[in-house]
Amino acid sequence: xxxxxxxxxxxALPYANGPVHIGHLAGVYIPSDIYVRYLRLRGEDVVxxxxxxxxxxxxxxxxxxxxxxxxDIVDKxxxxxxSAFEGLGIKFDIYSRTTSPVHYKTASDFFRALYDxxxxxxxxxMQYYDTQAGQFLADRYITGTCPHCRNERxxxxxxxxxxxxxxxxxxxxxxxxxxxxxxxxxxxxHWYLPLDRHEAFLKKWILEDHxxxxxxxxxxxxxxxxxxxxxxxxxxxxxxGIPVPVEGAExxxxxxxxxxxxxxxxxxxxxxxxxxxxxKSEETKMVHxxxxxxxxxxxxxxxxxxxxxxxxxxxxxxxxxxxxNLEGDKISTSRNWAVWLHEYLAEFPGKQxxxxxxxxANAPETKDNDFTWKDFQARNNNELVAVLGNFVxxxxxxxxxxxxxxxxxxxxxxxxxxxxxxEIPALKRSLEENLENxxxxxxxxxxxxxxxxxxxxxxxxxPWKVIKEDPARVxxxxxVSLQITANLAIAIEPFMPFTAxxxxxxxxxxxxxxxxxxxxxxxxxxxxxxxxxxLFEKIEDAQVDAQVAKLEAARAANAAAQPQKPAEPQKQxxxxxxxxxxxxxxxxxxxxxxxxxxxxxxxxTVDTGIDTRQIVSGIAEFYEPEALVGRQVxxxxxxxxxxxxxxxxxxxxLMGEDAAGKLTLLAPVEKAANGSQVK
RNA sequence: GGCGCGAUAGCUCAGCUGGUUAGAGCGUCGGAUUCAUAAUCCGGAGGUCGAGAGUUCAAGUCUCUCUCGCGCUACCA
Numbered sequence: 001x002x003x004x005x006x007x008x009x010x011x012a013l014p015y016a017n018g019p020v021h022i023g024h025l026a027g028v029y030i031p032s033d034i035y036v037r038y039l040r041l042r043g044e045d046v047v048x049x050x051x052x053x054x055x056x057x058x059x060x061x062x063x064x065x066x067x068x069x070x071x072d073i074v075d076k077x078x079x080x081x082x083s084a085f086e087g088l089g090i091k092f093d094i095y096s097r098t099t100s101p102v103h104y105k106t107a108s109d110f111f112r113a114l115y116d117x118x119x120x121x122x123x124x125x126m127q128y129y130d131t132q133a134g135q136f137l138a139d140r141y142i143t144g145t146c147p148h149c150r151n152e153r154x155x156x157x158x159x160x161x162x163x164x165x166x167x168x169x170x171x172x173x174x175x176x177x178x179x180x181x182x183x184x185x186x187x188x189x190h191w192y193l194p195l196d197r198h199e200a201f202l203k204k205w206i207l208e209d210h211x212x213x214x215x216x217x218x219x220x221x222x223x224x225x226x227x228x229x230x231x232x233x234x235x236x237x238x239x240x241g242i243p244v245p246v247e248g249a250e251x252x253x254x255x256x257x258x259x260x261x262x263x264x265x266x267x268x269x270x271x272x273x274x275x276x277x278x279x280k281s282e283e284t285k286m287v288h289x290x291x292x293x294x295x296x297x298x299x300x301x302x303x304x305x306x307x308x309x310x311x312x313x314x315x316x317x318x319x320x321x322x323x324x325n326l327e328g329d330k331i332s333t334s335r336n337w338a339v340w341l342h343e344y345l346a347e348f349p350g351k352q353x354x355x356x357x358x359x360x361a362n363a364p365e366t367k368d369n370d371f372t373w374k375d376f377q378a379r380n381n382n383e384l385v386a387v388l389g390n391f392v393x394x395x396x397x398x399x400x401x402x403x404x405x406x407x408x409x410x411x412x413x414x415x416x417x418x419x420x421x422x423e424i425p426a427l428k429r430s431l432e433e434n435l436e437n438x439x440x441x442x443x444x445x446x447x448x449x450x451x452x453x454x455x456x457x458x459x460x461x462x463p464w465k466v467i468k469e470d471p472a473r474v475x476x477x478x479x480v481s482l483q484i485t486a487n488l489a490i491a492i493e494p495f496m497p498f499t500a501x502x503x504x505x506x507x508x509x510x511x512x513x514x515x516x517x518x519x520x521x522x523x524x525x526x527x528x529x530x531x532x533x534x535l536f537e538k539i540e541d542a543q544v545d546a547q548v549a550k551l552e553a554a555r556a557a558n559a560a561a562q563p564q565k566p567a568e569p570q571k572q573x574x575x576x577x578x579x580x581x582x583x584x585x586x587x588x589x590x591x592x593x594x595x596x597x598x599x600x601x602x603x604x605t606v607d608t609g610i611d612t613r614q615i616v617s618g619i620a621e622f623y624e625p626e627a628l629v630g631r632q633v634x635x636x637x638x639x640x641x642x643x644x645x646x647x648x649x650x651x652x653x654l655m656g657e658d659a660a661g662k663l664t665l666l667a668p669v670e671k672a673a674n675g676s677q678v679k
Numbered sequence: 680g681g682c683g684c685g686a687u688a689g690c691u692c693a694g695c696u697g698g699u700u701a702g703a704g705c706g707u708c709g710g711a712u713u714c715a716u717a718a719u720c721c722g723g724a725g726g727u728c729g730a731g732a733g734u735u736c737a738a739g740u741c742u743c744u745c746u747c748g749c750g751c752u753a754c755c756a
Contacts, residue, residue, distance in 0.1 A: 216750090219683045223751070226682075292684090292750070322684080322749075330749095361704090366692085367685045368749055375691075375705090382705060386718050394715045401714075442693070445704070452704095459720040464713075534716065601754065618755030642756055652756050 004285035004316075006045035008278040009036050010264040012290040013053035013098070016077040017062050020084055021338035022371055023331040024291070026359040027321040031440050032289035033090045034360065037494040038435050041514035047278050049267040050085075051096035052078040055241040056256035057138045064178075070240045074099060084341040088352050089497050096267035098259060103266035107259045108245045110309060111234070115246055119308040120191040121231055128183035130176040135251060136237030137176055137183055144171030188237055190252070191244070195229035198304040202229070205314065206299060214438070216366070217320050220295045232301065234258040261302040280311050288318045295320050319438040322364035326371050327551060336554040339371070339547070347547075353496035354380050354536065360444050360495055373544040380539045383448065389535035391454040392488065392503055395481040396532035398458075402467055407482055407527040408475035417480050420457050424450060424487050425518035431491060440495075447491040454484040479525065482507065486522035490514060499535055506530045583638040584654065584678035585609055586668050592628040603647055604628065608637050609675015616649035623665065634666045634678065 011032040014020055020029075032048065039046040054074035063070040074097070082095050096103065114120055128137045176183050195202075206213070206221045213221075234255045235244050241253025268275040278284050288298045298318050306312040325331065331338045344355060358379050362369055399405060413421075427446050434443035463477045485503065490512050493500035504511070507523060508530045516522060523529075590612065591605040602623070604615045615635065634654040641650045656664040668676070 216684050220751075221683095223683045227752080296751085325749095362691065369691080378690090378705065381716095381718095385716060390715060390718050394719080398714055439693095441691090442703095445693095448704085455715095455719055456721095458714075459712075462712085462714090464715095467714095536716085538716065538718095616756085636756085639756060649756070 005281075005283040006278065006285070007039055007047070008268070008284050008286040009039075009046060009048045010286070010288050011048070011050040011092070012288075012294055013051050013260055013263050014081050015056070015058070016052040016054045016074040016081065016097070017059050018077060018333045019080045020341045021331060021333070022326070022341070022344075022355070022359060023324040023338070025088070025090075025341060025355070026324040026363050026369075026371070027291040028289050029085065029088075029090045030356055030359050031319065031321065031363060031438065034440055034443075034494045035287070035289070035435065035438070037091070037497065038514070041490075041493060043513065043515075047268060047271065048092045049094055049096070049264050049271065050092045051094070051098065051100075051263050051267045052081060053256070053260045053263065054078065054097055054099045055253070055259055057141070057236075057238065057240075060138075060238070060240045061141075071099070080342055084345060087345040088341060088356065091497075094267050094271040096263065096270055098263045098266070100266065100270065102270050103259075103263055104242050106266040106269060107242050107254055107262045110262050110265075110305075111242075111254055111258070112245045114193075114305070114308050115191070117308070117310075119193070120234070121194050122189055122191055123231075124187050124189045126185045127188045127237060128174060128176075129186040129188075130179055130181060130183050132179040132181045133176065135178075135239060136186070136188055137178070138236060138238055141177045142171060142174050142183065143177050144174040188252075189248075190233050190235045191246075192231035193234050193258075193301070193304060193308070194231040195300065195304050196231065198307060199225065199229045201307065202300060202303065205303070210317070213317060214319055214366075216292060216322065217295055217299065217318055220292070221299045224296055224300055229300065257297055257301065258305070261297065261305070280313065282313060284313055286313055286315045288315045290318060290320045292320050292322050317438070322366070322368045324359075324362075324364050324369055324371055327373070327548070328370060335558050337551065337558075350498075353499045354384060354539075356496055357384060357444070360440050363441055365439070365441055373547045377539045377541070377544045380536065384536040385538055387448060387455065388451045388488070388492070388499070391451045391458070392485055392506070392535055393532060394458055395454065395478065395485045396506060396529060398463055399478050399482060399529060400532060402463070402471070402474055403478065405529050407523045407525055407529065408479050409525040410476045410479035411472055413476055413480070416460070417476060420453060421480060421483065421520040423453055424484070424520075427453075428491070428518045435494070444495050447488075447495060450484060450488045450491050454481060454488070457481065457484065479523075480520075482523050482529070483520050486512065487517055487519075490517040502533070502535055506532055581638075582636060585635050585637050586672045586674060586676040586678075587633055587635045587637075588674050589628045589631050589633060602628070604653065606633065606635060606651075606653075607674050608635055608651070609673065610637065613637075613650045614648060615651045615653060616647050617653040619653065619655065619665075628665075631665070632667045632671065632674075634668075 009032055012028050014024060029050075036046055036048040052074060054070075059070050059073050063073045066073070078097050085092070085095060098107075128142055129135070130137050130141075174183055175181065202221075203225050206218070207225065211218065235249070235252050235258075236255050237251060238253050239251065241256065242259050243249070244252040244254060265275070265279060268278055272278075278286075290298050295318070298315065298320075303314045306314060323331070326337060326339060329337055345352070348354070354376070358376050359371075361379060361383075362371065362375065399407070402408075427449050431443050431446040434440070434446060458477075458481060461477045463474045463481075466477070467474045486507055486509065489500050489503040489507070489509075492503075493514075506529060508528060509523070512522060585608045587606040587608040589604055589606050593603050602617050602619055604617055606613060606615055636652040636654060637650075639652045641648055654666045656666055
């Protein structure tokens with residue numbers, strides 16, 4: 001195994017258009033913080049960097065919607081996120097932001113370096129331009145009619161109604177979201193990172209040299225690499241971002257996905273003048289902590305950027321987690337289905353470690369997981385209170401009671417005492433191995449194992465009985481119990497730093513350091529301990545019920561908002577002539593089958609009264625083919641024929657569509673003759 | 680439809696290159712105990728390892744097919 005002199009740990013940059021929630025924490029920040037705290041405790045040379053990702057179109061849109069500047073938006077969320085992290089004890093060496101001057105220069109220089117080396121390709125394409133606003137329009141800034149579902153408020157990149165991914169040029173009647181004017185097509189030049197040039201390298205680097213990566217990460221990369229990599233645009237026509245540092249690139253900025261990972265470098269630069277030894281030395285082990293949505297950028301795009309630039313090291317591992325759900329539903333910022341960190345900290349003061357514990361114990365390491373408040377309560381009451389808090393309390397209260405708070409002389413230890421203490425070094429080894437392989441759930445179990453060991457030890461030795469006839473024996477028992485307590489303080493520190501600090505305070509010790517974990521004389525005889533306090537308190541039903549009620553209220557608010565969604569505004573008037581040009585006929589479905597290799601398409605054979613023809617329709621998600629045969633439907637018969645998936649479609653089946661995009665067949669209320677015209 | 684990941688006790692999860700009666704924590708049931716926030720300790724019950732077929736002396740572990748969940752991707756006149 002390769003030996004490294006130092007570590008560079010990055011945690012995904014939170015996007016500054018909203019606060020951080022438990023999904024972010026469980027996926028990225030709790031694991032990375034545990035990992036980094038562990039390395040620091042070991043005395044390793046480690047730097048942990050993070051910061052807010054503050055560019056990109058969604059932020060400009062949010063700013064416009066709220067009538068403030070993009071800078072206002074990112075300032076607001078940057079501060080909320082930064083202080084929430086601090087509140088939970090997520091301890092970065094630096095929490096920076098991509099609007100910092102250092103980052104502007106770093107990202108700009110990085111781009112320029114690739115540009116000068118000829119690592120980009122350039123391509124001129126046609127893009128919508130708003131002449132009134134005097135700027136090119138990002139896909140999100142163009143609205144129009146969705147070519148698929150006819151939603152008139154589709155965006156240039158996506159129709160939120162039918163979920164289609166669109167190109168801006170697909171939209172019918174495009175309009176600028178900024179001025180409402182009709183945009184015109186203009187030529188625009190963009191730079192592309194030709195990932196295909198790096199494909200062979202990436203294939204070897206990941207598929208051969210990093211088979212140890214987590215299955216989800218490795219599999220996702222393999223999937224991308226097998227599909228073949230394409231050049232990826234790294235610039236955008238936008239006024240919010242880092243200007244492209246090339247002559248003639250006015251009005252263009254770096255694509256947010258190009259600038260964001262460079263933020264890791266910038267943050268390190270801001271932290272230390274020695275930043276290069278963390279980024280450019282083969283003796284540095286770089287690890288990226290991210291969520292599964294970021295795999296492609298951290299495993300494919302960013303490494304390609306670093307390699308194209310040259311001189312930079314590549315990550316040793318990218319331990320991406322899956323997603324955390326909440327009470328059975330996907331966490332959603334827009335639906336307010338989330339537990340927000342800053343709110344949790346305010347509503348559960350002093351319970352940072354409870355959330356840290358629960359999110360680590362239930363982290364989505366191998367698959368999506370579910371967070372429930374009931375589980376939160378159970379883990380607090382049955383594990384933290386009952387096992388960890390209880391043991392520490394027992395050991396300290398007994399010491400106070402029998403020895404006036406002084407660590408007693410152990411005297412002669414029995415075999416059982418020694419066997420018990422000997423289990424700690426074994427747990428330490430397992431703990432270390434798990435942490436170093438990013439298995440944080442298992443590692444946490446190991447740490448808790450020390451508390452379990454302590455409870456068992458007390459139950460077996462029964463000092464409260466022995467005290468009556470053999471106080472000297474009790475001295476040994478409590479000495480051992482205190483040693484276990486001290487070990488516990490070390491072992492849980494990466495996971496629960498607040499609790500570890502409380503224990504240290506109670507046993508009146510400044511610090512131990514990781515290496516002493518496993519020792520059986522951490523507290524010398526005669527060492528006076530402090531006042532015992534409870535580490536955790538029970539969480540009552542009412543508290544978690546209130547949280548569930550809060551979520552239910554959010555759900556109800558959403559449900560209430562749903563039907564109130566205004567119906568689509570009436571379209572522009574058309575003349576009777578226009579209407580009568582459409583030839584709509586009652587028809588009967590004669591046959592129906594799925595179009596192979598599609599999810600939504602059905603191939604229908606219909607009798608229109610005029611003829612028997614074939615129509616391809618995107619209704620497979622709502623109607624089974626068998627259920628359609630024999631039914632009457634309305635068909636626009638004189639729509640220009642069009643080929644779909646190689647099948648000629650001669651007409652269109654008319655459907656009703658609700659706000660959620662659900663399709664309903666239209667048919668005559670009573671049976672009508674095929675070929676009947678709609679008038 | 681293609682690709683990736685996942686499916687193991689009521690719940691959350693371990694089970695590495697196939698090898699004795701499939702493990703842990705929580706919950707549950709029974710017992711012990713009282714130093715401790717009725718916390719703790721011991722013991723029991725509970726699984727045809729998503730379904731089916733195959734390879735093998737031997738499969739949760741390999742192969743194939745299928746089902747379900749999540750993600751990426753294509754399609755939606």
